[in-house]
Amino acid sequence: MSRLESFIRRLEAQRACLDRAAALVAGLAGPVLELGLGNGRTYDHLRALLPGRDIFVFERAVSAHPDCVPPADRLVLGDLRETLPAARPRFAGRAALAHLDIATGDAAASRALAASLAPLIAPLLRDGAIIVSEPPLVVAGWEAVVLPDGVAPGRYHLYRARC
Amino acid sequence: MSRLESFIRRLEAQRACLDRAAALVAGLAGPVLELGLGNGRTYDHLRALLPGRDIFVFERAVSAHPDCVPPADRLVLGDLRETLPAARPRFAGRAALAHLDIATGDAAASRALAASLAPLIAPLLRDGAIIVSEPPLVVAGWEAVVLPDGVAPGRYHLYRARC
Numbered sequence: 653m654s655r656l657e658s659f660i661r662r663l664e665a666q667r668a669c670l671d672r673a674a675a676l677v678a679g680l681a682g683p684v685l686e687l688g689l690g691n692g693r694t695y696d697h698l699r700a701l702l703p704g705r706d707i708f709v710f711e712r713a714v715s716a717h718p719d720c721v722p723p724a725d726r727l728v729l730g731d732l733r734e735t736l737p738a739a740r741p742r743f744a745g746r747a748a749l750a751h752l753d754i755a756t757g758d759a760a761a762s763r764a765l766a767a768s769l770a771p772l773i774a775p776l777l778r779d780g781a782i783i784v785s786e787p788p789l790v791v792a793g794w795e796a797v798v799l800p801d802g803v804a805p806g807r808y809h810l811y812r813a814r815c
Numbered sequence: 816m817s818r819l820e821s822f823i824r825r826l827e828a829q830r831a832c833l834d835r836a837a838a839l840v841a842g843l844a845g846p847v848l849e850l851g852l853g854n855g856r857t858y859d860h861l862r863a864l865l866p867g868r869d870i871f872v873f874e875r876a877v878s879a880h881p882d883c884v885p886p887a888d889r890l891v892l893g894d895l896r897e898t899l900p901a902a903r904p905r906f907a908g909r910a911a912l913a914h915l916d917i918a919t920g921d922a923a924a925s926r927a928l929a930a931s932l933a934p935l936i937a938p939l940l941r942d943g944a945i946i947v948s949e950p951p952l953v954v955a956g957w958e959a960v961v962l963p964d965g966v967a968p969g970r971y972h973l974y975r976a977r978c
Binding site for chain 2: 656701
């Protein structure tokens with residue numbers, strides 16, 4: 653499979669999982685956490701899917717399209733390993749959805765970073781919250797959610813938090 | 816439409832047009848010109864579609880995945896406005912397919928650059944060659960090729976050279 657083909661399938665899986673996650677949290681109050689802004693494409697998709705929902709973006713340094721930069725009071729700047737623990741008083745047990753996209757070309761490094769972030773994300777979520785992630789996350793008590801049709805296992809990941 | 820959705824549709828259109836172009840030149844001898852390498856995704860797709868075909872890549876400075884860097888004797892380094900005229904003795908009237916992807920966030924600048932490149936590309940192509948491009952190109956005598964199903968007009972462009 654060419655890199656173009658693989659890239660398209662990853663983006664299609666990402667979109668399908670975000671769409672599914674938004675549907676799953678429709679009846680679940682609480683903010684959305686976008687962990688990593690990048691160019692702002694998935695942030696833009698999430699705010700289109702969930703109009704009126706508070707979306708907080710955690711990012712080291714903003715380099716997104718100008719129209720995909722969140723309002724200053726919804727932006728948490730800094731390294732996730734520091735900002736997630738610092739955000740605990742603000743969000744503990746409240747977030748309804750979290751999206752983590754830190755996959756890079758280096759799969760081993762991405763998984764190691766994800767493993768260090770998972771225990772920092774979990775305390776911010778309410779019971780039943782949905783987590784969308786690439787790479788995979790392993791947290792005791794989280795349940796895997798069945799992937800949307802057409803998403804090959806391993807391309808993107810969906811979990812439901814139980815706490 | 817969100818930026819994620821729009822980006823996916825552009826990539827799907829790009830893939831569909833490259834697939835169609837490869838099918839259209841199956842019986843047409845001559846090298847392929849990849850004008851712009853970028854991360855190497857479309858180069859990787861073209862070489863998967865057309866195994867055994869000579870693919871020459873024109874790029875200002877290589878920053879692709881290491882496994883998507885063409886062999887040194889198929890790589891033409893430099894600014895297209897200089898390398899295309901310089902390549903005329905080597906390719907004049909021979910290329911069967913050219914792919915130009917120079918679309919950026921600045922549509923007006925991309926179109927202006929494309930307009931300056933089109934008359935430099937045309938002399939390299941054989942009669943019946945297929946051009947895949949974003950942004951659009953206007954060259955006297957080139958025919959628009961019907962887009963593949965599912966590709967919205969304007970997302971990507973297909974032409975057949977007549978000379």
